[in-house]
Amino acid sequence: MPLAASFISNSDPNHWANAYFSGERWGIVNNNQAENWNGWVKDARSLPVPSMIDHIRIKIMEMLVKRQGKSLAMTGILCKKILKRLTINHMASRSLKYCRSSSTAFEVYDEDKSYKVDLQYKTCSCKAWQLEKLPCKHACACLESKGYSVYEFVDPCFHIDTYKQVYQFTINPIPSFDEDFDLYDACNAPPDVFVNAPDSRTRPGRRKTKRIPSEVQTRKLKCTRCGKPGHNRRTCTQPI
Template identity: 30%
Template sequence: MKASCRKNYDVFKIRYFNSEHTCPVRDRILTKVQATVGFVSGVTVPKLVNHKRIHTPKDIIDDIREFYGVQISYQQAWCAKERALEMLRGKPSDGYKKLPRYIYMLNNVYPNSYIRMHKSVEDEFMYLFIALRPLMRGFDYCRPVVVVDGAHLAGAYKGTFLSASTLDGAGCILPLAYGVVDTENDCSWTWFFEQFKNAFGEREKMCVVSDRNESIMKSVRIVFPTVPHYACIWHLWKNVCGNFKRSRNTISDLFYSMAKAYRKEDFDTLMAKVDKVDHRVKEYLEDAGYEKWSRVHSTVNRGRMMTSNIAECINGCLVEARQLSILEFLEEVVPSSEFIFSVYEVGRRYIVCLERKECTCGRFQLDEIPCAHAIVVLKDKNVTDMHPYYSDYYKPDTLAKTYEVPMVPMPDKEDWSVPSNVVDETVWPPRYKRLAGRPRKRRKKNADEKIIVKINCCGRCGQEGHNKRTCTFFPKEK
């Protein structure tokens, strides 16, 4: 580019300009650019909205290098991820501060639920128990078999997630109650079972199934002294394998067949085969008590729930959520029906109900057409025909019927043929008083309407307040 100053003026005139550059854009713009932790965290936030997505510091390093051509260290990427997570979810301690509000809202959304929180003398969180009313009512129509289990949380404050569940008549998992405790021990499990008893009571022929956790067994004996406690046959078999490694491959099928046998004759036949393979295994299973793990020897009917797998399934679905704060973790636990779904957009959650054709964004029910959140749900459920979720007003058949009756032009006035009684009918115009002055042709604007004042711009310099003839920015040629 070449430019020169005009004589006696502070104005430069460009003589020559070449807009084509031979050097790369990266060399001209990103020379010696450094990516700060704040910049990297802002770029990383959208990729961490979904907590189930794995995005490691190494991925962040690759993204910054690919899109911006800047190399950052692993420490910078790690700090940026931590800051991005704090921007999205806040501090881990904030979840505990918001628990009272969360419990209040749960009681409003699910009236007559049983929700209890226990704190220490210093108001520090200890235990939380949640039994929602829909789940409490659903248990009345299920077999009184309760499967309990715990899973450790991986957040900043750790803790343990406790759950109680059962199977419905269709063989699907029905969560009954859940909660969070600071530590899994005798006191926490006893408190959990006490709350469970207050919420659900003690049904006839009720039983509890769990792994061979000592705290669970002690707590059941304390809170439910008349309710039998059964061991998960899978955990019992783990103990058998640990004590008798040589016989585990031979006895495996025999053990599970014995546990699930419906007749004592079949059980005795299988146990005789086990005795031939290794009599020590038979003695171990006798000491454990047949009624604790065998279906045919149980004192109450435990149905198909021979293991604690349904509780393990719930824990497995919450593996990624265990790293969240306690409030976000509890939000993942709340169950929905087969018609209700949660959709996240830019960090905000929208509730979509396909049965009632509603979404909390308001568009689905007002426009009567699936909104973006409903479309995401329908696609996730592999629904190809979305016509049932549209209003009839939008369908082609309705649109065709709208214009089914054609509009024809009126005949000429000379061709009008009307009866005499219509011709003789008298109609006078309304009373009218003309106002003084010239009639207004434009609408009178209200005081709150914005008045746009058009300002002239110069045709030479483009500035406002003057025109090309009075422009002083560029001097006139003499």
């Protein structure tokens, strides 16, 4: 499709290709945040707007309390799962050999390959340190040779203190949900304050609760010669 090829070649890959994403990943590549949210609030999606908002408020309020209690039981520097991953990397670094290039740069040998590690910029040529924000096994070997603590080179995102700060806030109860509140004077409010309901018609039948798969997920390759899926015209062996 020449039009599609032209569109892709003229588009910035940072906006559509995971490989060129310029933001921080912390070891996670996930494109279905909207689907996760819709699944989490599935019970509230069919409710009227005021009830739906209040239902979501209660779910978030309960989640914050649950994770606040979980954070109080945490001890140490890193979260449990991150500490386990770091321990695996540190144990794997024991068998690696390395040579110093400078006070912060190293060349690490892992089987038949070599990797460059820079402790100053927290980088490794295997790219794992940059993507996961966690010292890889090559970096762990260099940090141990310098006598540094690996905890100091882990991104603050994985620290227990950061986890506690994220969930330190609370949502106050609303005892009078059905009571009318005068938030502003409707006569003096600017026009852009009001959000009117969309002018749309309700379709007949029961509302769908499951996500509709995209065409890319459901589309199957069909042969233009015999019309059967699973192969193309060049590899077709079906008799006509």
